[in-house]
Amino acid sequence: MIPFRCFRIWLTGALAAVPALAATPSEPLAAIDDNWRHIRSPNFELYTHAREYESRTLLHDLELLRALFLGRFKLKERAKLDVTVYLFRHLKDFHAYAPRGMEQSDTKGFYQASPDRAIINLAPIEDWDGAQRLVFHEYVHHLFRITEQEPPVWFNEGMAELFSAIREERGQLEIGQPHIGRIATLQTEKLLPLETLFSVAHDSPIYRGKAHAGIFYAQSWALLHYWNFGESGLPKDGIAKFTLVVSNPQLVPPGFDLRVFFRQCFGMDxxxxxKRLERYVSGGRYRFGKLPIPEVPKAASYAARPVPREELRLRLAELALRTTRSSMGAFMLVDAAAQPGAEPRIFEALGAAAITEQDPAKARDRWExxxxxxxxxxAVLRELGLLESREWFQEFNHDFxxxxxxxxxxxxxxxxxxxLEPxxxxxxxxxxxxxxxAEAPLVENLLAVQRAFPRLKAQQRVLLAFVIARLRLGLRDQAVSMLGEFDKLEFEEWSAKGAEVVRARLENRAVRSVIAPTPQHVSRVNATIGGRPRLKTPSVELP
Amino acid sequence: MILSRLLRGSVIALLVAALPAAEPKVANDPAVTMSPFEVSAESVDFKGWIKLGTPHFTLYTDAKEKDAANVLRELEFMRWAAQDFMRRELCPRAPTVLVLPTSRSDWRKIASKGAMVEWRVAMSAPAQRITNLLLAEYDWQDEGLDLVRSAFGRSLLPAMNLGGPFTYEQGIGLFFETAEIEKDKVSFGRANAMRVAPLLHEGWMPWGQFFRVTPISEEYRSQWKIHRLGAQAAVFVQYMLSNPEPAWLERLMDWNARRVADADPKEEEFKAIFGVDWKGWQKIMEDYVRGGRYQIMSIRVPPALAAMQPAKLELPVREMRELFVIAQVLNQHVPASQAALDSFLAKGLKTASLRELLVEACMRRSRTEPKARLLREIIAGGTSNAAVFIELARDVTGQALFRPTLHRRIGSEAGEVRELCRRALALDPLFLEANHLLAFTYAYGPDSGPDNVKAIEEIYRRITGSMRTNDVVLDAGVAHWRAGNVAAAVKIAQMILDSPYADQGDKTIAAELKAALAAGAKP
Known part of the structure; x- marks a missing residue:
């Protein structure tokens, strides 16, 4: 990475020689001209109106972030989502493709995910630090999403803040540079109790409201920063254990008490x-970490080409439709879709727009x-499969x-x-x-699912499918034996009711009502009710 | 028909009045005997009464079906929403029986007759151990359902294992009065100006005094002081429940747990939990009330609940009559109640679904043997009400349960008690009394050893965080002592003595245990 403040001085002089840009009167959308380039790195594509050097650097930084995050947490991509980056030269062009109201704020970049593609839209790089923080922050959420991780909100936001501040310096990656705005918040506002911080969910007032959102983000960052970079004297294995558990709630057994585990890990409540965190944030001394730079292809190796106008029109129409629901963008894409030999991407974007309009049938048509x-x-193949499957499998029907x-x-x-995505x-x-x-289940497909079973999320639902498939194949004993394993998996009402129907058929009796298991079967780490943690009764603890 | 019954009733009354102190009736006299309450019940036909059922309620009323259905819908919504703002699931319980006579109903007419009535209440909840009965005897159609909601809200606390001190429970009930129901949403937390007004006019109770109030305190029994108490309880609880910071409710639970253990509220303890002394707290409360800003919590119910329609059930007049009589037995501490109960026990109930209420009546009137018999009959007939098993288990255990001494024991009945507890826990693993009683049998039963310790530890792991554990932890200490694990027993005894969550009974036993261990006494 390069310090862009220095780079800008050089750049300004060079820009002066470039003719002034304007959307030509004949173009229906802003910023369409012949000065765009397309650059592709292993995991991103970039449509850039800016200089090639800074464009390549941007892609390289994103590749580094991706490699660092996945490597650090040893995660695999499970739900791939292509990412397209748009980098504008002029602020007004950026605003033309930004959600309404963004021109009033100081935002210079944003991230937006659709079922088929994620978009990163960036303004001219004057304040790279600010833009990078924002985009990297959102891209970390993207990484949690595509690796199908669902950590608690505080951890997700704290990690996003932490990783948003990485930079390359003297052959190493620096992570954890303090965020001045967050420090200011931490020093002027009261810290949230940890039981509050850990329990915030996406629908919590603290997360959604303005009053406490600032301190929530700041404290989430600060806690992780303190544990990873502060000279805290806290046990390193305690930090590692606690972090592992909170980032993987699915590993936690029933009856687990997070606060007790916290005390075991850190030796304090x-x-x-x-109190320690308060002293840390007011101390004024913040270390940061240095990590080896992950191996990613060099920026110079990325393939680049000019973007023909016709392609650019479609890409910007797509962008306008995705980010502003532009009717002009929609019109241009619909018109292009009607032409013979229309490229698949047009239909992908129109399908995504249909999902936004809550019209899954139309989305299916477009993705087909x-x-x-x-x-x-x-992602399109995956979403199409899921859309059709959901239609068929919404209700459980033993005889279907x-x-x-x-x-x-x-x-x-x-x-x-x-x-494509094993x-x-x-x-x-x-x-x-x-x-x-299916009338005749395919054993090889069932075996493929069985091999993947340990890491599947909806295990009870899949097990029920195995039971039904076995009954279809005439393997009654195996089906009964599998039903016996049902209650060992995490309860899910749809599957439990389906299993009861199957049992009733096998036992030739009436179907009984299904009652959800009582609380001790629910993991208490992230057990929330109404978006807040389950209330605990304080009492004497057994040693 | 009604006239002939009235005549018959009055003839019997006359005959009774005319008789001198006479010989007791001959045992094989075939005459029909009826207690005064039964006579009253027989005198009316309960016309216009309907019975509606939802998953968690059975409603008896003579209001219009549409109004009745709305009442049930509201209560089902509130029940759902309570889990949200109390952040605790409701354990399975028998459906609440709700009786809502209208102001012109025959129920009200016969219930208010003369000298048989000891005292009147607007709203009563006279049965709460194995079933829940809520009986409204005020004009709820004109005056609103606030009292019903309040009583209902308080009745939910045991099912969430969130019982606490008296003022807290009062406050919870009053919080339920703030509920506003819409199509698929319940909102809590609006300002309850009528409730809060006494504070503005009469001033606040000192907080140390407030936390000491119990049902027999002057502040609760005095007609004018009760309103001030209610107002203060309402504001205190509303501040905690509707605060966007979840930590406030947790602090309240901590304070409650200490108050349950030790009724004497200490200011320094309050300050350690809430961060302010009583003076500081008074300012917070006054600012809260004066500021007029109340956080409204809105909770959306699931679509299936929003679309729920109550089922209209058959209601024979026999059932209404039996229900009426049992309600009087439960509520009226008068000789007529004993007579009515004797009569029912002799004749048996015709309405099987009211048996649990009859058990409650036996408990209320201290009829131990009939109660046990009825409980066994209910169990033999098949029940999914865990409380039935535990009520019988308590009877079987006997007085040993209530003696705060290290040397209490139960004998061979421990086996039956454990089996009853297990059956209850199969239905409701977080049933507080089932867990406590089961642990008790392992500590004080005829057997001892490492398996008993392990069993108690398993109970502890199941309940920790969901209910108080001091009894179970102490049981573990006793079990360790009886198993020869002196060090573990000493540690637990000291923990109990030092814990602010252990009550005086626990500490008495812990002190005995510590002394026994120090003296090297064998169990």
Missing amino acids: YPDMV QAVAAGTTNI RLPLASVERLRQRLTRAIQ EQTAAYEMLAWVEAY
Whole structure:
């Protein structure tokens, strides 16, 4: 990475020689001209109106962030989502493709995810620090999402803040440079009790309201910063253990008490940690970490080409539709879609827009067109499989059979999605149900799902599919034996009711009502009720 | 028909009045005997009464079906929402029986007859151990359902294992009065100006005095002081429950747990928990009330609940009559109640669904043997009410449960008690009394050893965080002592003595245990 403040001085002089830009009167959207370039790195594509050097540097920084995050947490991408970056030369052009109201704020970049693609939109790089922090922060959320991690909100935000401040310096990556704005907040506002911080959910007033949101973000960052970079004297293995548990709530057994675990890890209770944190943030001394730079291809190796106007029109129309729901953007794409040989990306974007309009049927049609046009967008294949599957599998019906044509289509789609993205989970779960409802289940597909079973999320649901498939195959004893394992998995009402129907059929009796298991079967780490943690009764503890 | 019954009733009354002190009736006299309450019940037909059922309520009323259905819908919504703002799931319980006579109903007419009535209440909840009965005897259609909501809200606390000191429970009930119900949403926390007014006019109670109030305190029994108490309880609890910072409710739980253990509220303890002394707290409360800003919590109910329609159930007049009589037995501490109960026990109930209420009546009137018999009948007939098993288990355990001494023991009945506890826990693993009683049998039963210790530890792990554990921890200490684990027993005894959450009974036993261990006494 380069210090952009120095770079800007050099750049300003060079820009002076470039003719002034303006959207030509004949173009329906802003910023369409012949000065755009397309640059592709291993995991991003960039449409840039800015200089090539800074464009390549931007992509390289994003690749570094990605590699660092995935390597540090040893995570695998499970739900790939292509990322397209747009880098504008003029602020007014950036605003033309930004959600309404953004021109009033000082925001110079934003991230937006659709089911088929994620967009990063950036203004001219004058304040790179600010823009980088924002974009990197959001991109970290993207990484949690595509690796199918669901850590608590504080951890997600704290990590995003921490990773947003990485920079390359003298052959190493620096992480954890203090964020002045956050420090100011921490020094002027009262810290939240840790039981409050740890329990904030996406629908909590603290997260959604303005009153406490600043301190929430700042403290989330500060706590992780203190644990990782502060000279705290806290046990390193305690920090590692606690971090592992909070970042992987699915590992936690039932009956787990986070506060007790906290005390075991750190040797102190919540209030004591808050006091320490108060001293840390007011101390004025903040270290940062240095890490080896992950191996990523050099910026110079990325393929670059000019962008023809026709392609640019479509890309900016797509951007306008995604970010501002622009009717001109929609019109241009619909018009292009009607032409023979229309590229698949047009249909992908129109499908995403249909999802925004809550029209899954239209989305399916458009994405089918994308497939017919030869799309290689894994997310589209995955989403199409999921959309169709959800329609078929919304209600549990013991006697249902999928039409043969649907079976063949879904098998093909889902197995292709699995081939392209073997670490994902959703396609396996749906494939299990396709086989369960097929007239003749395919054993090889069932075996593929079984191999992936330990890391699937909806295990009870998949197990039920296995039971039904076995009954279809005439393997009654195996089906009964699997039903016996049902209650060992995390309860899910839909599956539990389905299992009861199957049991009733097997035992030739009436279906009984299903009652959710009582609280001790619920993991208490992230057990929340109404978005807040389950209330604990203080009492005497057994040593 | 009604006239002939009235005549018959009055003839019987006349005959009774005319008789001198006479010989007791001959045992095989075939005459029908009825207690005064039964006579009253027989005198009316309970016309217009309906019975509606939802998953958690059974409502008896003579209001219009549409109004009745709305009442049930509201209560189901509030029940759902309570789990949200109390942040605790509701354990399975028998449906609440709700009786809402209208102001012109025959229930009200016969219930208010003369000398049989000891005292009147607007709203009563006379049955709460194995079932929950809420009986409104005020004009709820004109005056609103606040009292019903309040009584209902308080009745939810045991099902969430969130019982606490008296003033807190009062405050919870009053918080439920702030509920506003819309199509699929319940909102809590609006300003309850009528409730709060006494504070502005009469001033606040000192907080040390407030926290000491119990049901028999002057502040609760005095007609004018009770309003001030209610207002202060309402504001105190509303501040905690509707505060956007979850930590306030946790602080309240801590304070409650200490108050349950030790009724004497200490200012320094209050300050350690809430961060201010009583003077500082008074300012916070006054600012809260004067400021007029109340945080409204809105909770959306699931679509299935929003669309729920109560089921209209069959209601034979026999059932209404039996219900009326049992309600009087539960509420009226008069000779007529004993007579009515004797009559029912002799004849048996015709309405099987009211058996649990009859058990409650036996408990209320201290009829131990009939109660046990009825409980066994209910169990034999099949029940999913965990409380039934535990009520019988308590009877079987006997007085040993209540003696705060290290040397209490239960004998071979421990086996039956454990089995009853296990059956209760299979239905409701977080049933407080089932867990406590089961641990008790392992500590004080005829057997001892490492398996008993392990069993108690398993109970502890199941309940920790969900309810008080001091009894179970102390049981573990006793079990360790009986198993020969002196060090563990000493540690636990000291923990109990030092803990602010252990009550005086626990500390008495802990002190005995510590002394026994120090003296090397064998169990």
